[in-house]
Amino acid sequence: MRLLQVFSNNLRKYRNASGLSQEAFANKAGLHRTYISALECGKRSIALDNIEKIADALEIAPYLLFVDNPDDNETTIK
DSSP, X not given: OOHHHHHHHHHHHHHHXXXXXXXXXXXXXXXXXXXXXXXXXXXXXXXHHHHHHHHHHHTSOGGXXXXXXXXXXXXOOO
């Protein structure tokens, strides 16, 4: 699977697990809802600064956004 697809799938998975809509999540991350939507659809690339914002908003370690088929039970330390 391409890295962008892995990122997109994980972003959607972790956002849904947090119970946040795209709009609520975008506000929490300090980003625009249409940007989050484009990321989740794999239509946009992402800068490192925004990866950090997204990981912080999701309260996960940034590398988890790039792990193909991450273990849902994994304990992470930021």
